[in-house]
Amino acid sequence: MSSTSFLCQRCNKPLKISQELWAMQRRSLEAQHHASPSPKMPVSGKLQARTSRRQHPDRGRTSQESACCTFTLLGEPSTQRTLDSIQNTILETFEIVSGQKDVEHPLCVDCMDGLLEELDAQLTLVEADNQKYKSFVERESLVSEEEREALHVELRAELQSLEQEEARLAQELKDMDQQHARIEAELKAAEAESRELEQQEEQHWKDYAALTMEQLELTDELSSLENRLAHAQGQLQYLSKTDILNITFTILDDGPLGIINNFRLGRLPRIQVEWKEINAAWGQTAFLLFTLSKIAGLQFQRYQLVPRGDHSYIKSLTDDGMLLLFSDGSHNVFYDNKFDRGMKAFLDCLQQLVKVLEKEEGIFLPYRIHVKGGMLEDATGSGECYSIRTHLNTEEEWAKALKFMLTNLKLILAWASSRYYCKT
Template sequence: MSSLRFICQRCSQPLKRNQSMEMSQEPEALMLISAQGEPGETQEGGPPSREKADFENLNDSASCRTLPGLPGRRMSWDNSNNFILLGNLGSVRTINSRQKAASDIFDILSGERDVDHPLCEDCTDNLLEQLDVQVTITESEIQNYKCCLETREWISEDERETLQEKLKGLELEEARLVQELEEVEKNQERTAADLKAAQAETEMLDQQEKQYRKDYSKLKWQKLELYDALSSVETQLWYSQIQWDQLEKTNIFNATFEIWHDGALPTINNFRLGCLPTVPVCWNEINAAWGQTALLLLALSNTIGLEFQRYQLIPCGNHSHLKSLTDDCTELPLFSNGKNVFLHNKFDQAMMAFLDCMQQFKEVAEKGGSGLRLPYKIHVKKGLMEDPGSGGGFYPIRTHSNTEEEWTKALKLMLINFKCSLTWVSLRYCQK
């Protein structure tokens, strides 16, 4: 069998040649291995004299010997061309001539190389079908041309002129349509450019929309947080309003200063003011009670806009005192350590100065139609508290040459006057 193989020029599959193209299948037939296109190759059907001449030239140019075991087969070497020839001369001629003929036939069939050869059977069938279609179309066009030629012979001169005019009109219409087509193509190009720009703008708008959605979600979340904060603030405001209403109804003086009694001893903010032989009270508590009393008098005077003369009241807890405005700012303590208290002149002077300040408050508060009316009178110069209801009893507020009972009684009357003052100030000033 020949080693020469052909490939289909369309599907690139190896070709299976027809039996008429195959070489002899006898086992003693061998192949020729040489350079193709040798100038000495012969074609099938050539002159016998030329074949003999080629054979003689071949025998003369190479030393030949018979292959062992293969009678009638020769093997030759040519030192100049370096090829080996196997088999009989008749088989060699037949192979070369058939291969050359097949190659030439394929080149002739290829023509202008529109359809190259060789082709496989499937590709050939497909090509033949296409050619049949083209032949059918060509035959139809030929029939149409024949009909046109026959019709042309029957048309008169006037009809021919009419058709010529129609043809010119159609040509003009064609030119117009071609121009419109060009304009449409230009418009199509512009439209394509506009479409591309619109698509780019759409992408940009899509990105902006995504960003806007993110911003919207963020703002909505902030809105919900603000709603929660607003709800919390409204709740706090509602609670604060309730507290405010309650505070408005609350008397600040009554809530801050609570004047009451503990048996025979008067109290202010639970601090006992005074002492009895049967009820001893430590002086730290008495001093704290005096500090609360001084703070109360200062608050009342500030409420009605009173500025004390002769003395300045300075409340400092259990170390409160008064400062003299006429005697080189001498400090008068409203506290004591309990040692020889009833002989302590400065402490007595401070309590008498305190009665002076209270008298100034009374005089200012009693002015007007709705003035204050205190139940117990004050004698500043003598340092006495008068009880009109008990037959005109007088109780000194000094500790010197006095008893604990009378001193405590004077302090009690003083606190009762303060309690009435708290009620009056609450009704007149706090409601405003």
Template structure:
């Protein structure tokens, strides 16, 4: 590896600095030739007097444009002779064994030799500056360390080569010595051996040619297999992509199946609960509120202190007719003389003897209403139907008994324990007794509902 040579342009930048007016040399414009960083080559340059630098630059400025000096003067006649002497003296003082080991140049100036051209002056100026500085080349310390490491590696490599050469040289000398002591070589046998080796070489070359052909075939096959491998890789990627898609769909279907199974279990639980629940108990809730009997929350009757509105009474009668109609239908029982027609708040009863005659179980509470007997006839007919239902139940279950006895003729309900009886008609009757009779009627209807539920089972059997 060759070391970098000094850059005259970088060194001449120092002398060019002195040509500028009012300039004081405080740094050198020198760049490292490896990393191009600015360098401070030597602090001794700062100690040079400006007069010396001026004389150096003056010597440079006294040249023709073609680089030759304007006048031929010997070094001892030049104003810069004294400067060179001082530089040389300083260089001789700092030169030591380390400078010699590093291969620095030693400059000896001759006063008798004239400077004939500009190139010679430039080289001498460069030598002056290089001899004063402790740095041979414009290169930074880190780059110098790197160069030293590379040189050490090259030295080690060369040393290894030298050892190898010495070994082979010894072997060669040994072989020469052994050959001198050996017997005379049989030339014909060596020629035969040479021909055999040449024939073997020819055969090996033919084999190599065949092997090369096989190699080309294998390369073509390898390219084909690579293409097939790429196809297989793409097919594999497509397979795994489809597999991932199917796995995702399968997971979604499994989640959906789990959801459906859960919904089915919940539905089965609800179904079991509904199977144990009778529709009549849910649809018709008979209870009481103070002195009133209620069905599905509607009060049936009136009291002076609690005047129930007639729309509520009509709705209660509609629910009552629907309940008795449903119970009879459940038992496949048909009433005699009457037909119940559930029609909400306008339910009524048809007389089978006279189909044009309809007995309304609703009213408006007007003055004319209290003098109309159709409402009373309708309530009496309903009580008769309830009595017929009781008789049908007693045919199936002789032990069945209602808490209140029904007298359909006078349309009265009697308590068998106390003997008290109340008429279900509204005309010529007090509202208290009428309300009491309606409450007992709903109680009997509740007992009939309980018997039907117990006999005909759950809703699934209905």
């Protein structure tokens, strides 16, 4: 018997039963067998119930419980309770209540404490309910018929009021639902608007970035234009102060030969200047007289100057002939060659300009021009005249006449330069 083990009915912990308990159980069972049956519950019925329970161990009990059939189970109601099991439970409960049987639970100490606390709590609740029921019964017995009727009327009025309140609250709930739906729709609309605004904002920032980039490019362009304008203004200021005539034409007359723009005009027996250089010098001289006539606003009579480098010439307006201002050195064979006539015509043109300047500007030149004879006179000096023609002339006198002519042109150039400078 001592080798039989028990388990706690709740936590399945193994339980060790002392020998004294075994002896007590055995004596209890023997006493039950010899005791007289209860007047309300015959022993045969009890034994029959227990025998029946042994024959059906699966009915609400485990195998361990079946092996120790004298324990009473608590807190595990069977879902398949039969009349037999109910009868057994009632029988055992009756035995416990009547003191014929001790309550024996195979429970550990912890589970027992928990079970007791649980039963205490249930007992407390039951007692409270009992007190309530008792107070209700007492009050009901004290209330008269009139008072009960009045209470019913009052309760019905209160019920009606509560129903109205319920209807009002239901309506309010319905209104709240409608309002909620409306607010939800407004929220969706606001969210859509918000998304649209976000897209607009994004587009705005893109436009802003593009405009900023354009502004930077335009600022760069403006800065570049301002720099170019400042440079152009500097150039303009420099050029406005520049004497274009003096830069373009340089005349030297302090040597044996007159020189214009580094080209010698004339030749001497000891200074044999190439005719190409003389022709180039004549071209520069013709261009100078042409420019001076434009500055003075003079239109030449009888002739038209055509400056064309070392092949410049003068066009006669009377007979439409070409009078040359260049030669190859073979011109002096004939008396009235085109080179000599060209130089005479040039003197004529120069004299027309000198007359204008003498008349309008009061300029007087040191060398007087005699157009008819093609001569230049040293009016302020020796008074000698030198021919500009080559025919029947010496190279010295020809060179001197050309030099006098260049000196006159140099003075006119100085006047024109000052006038041109003052105009700008």
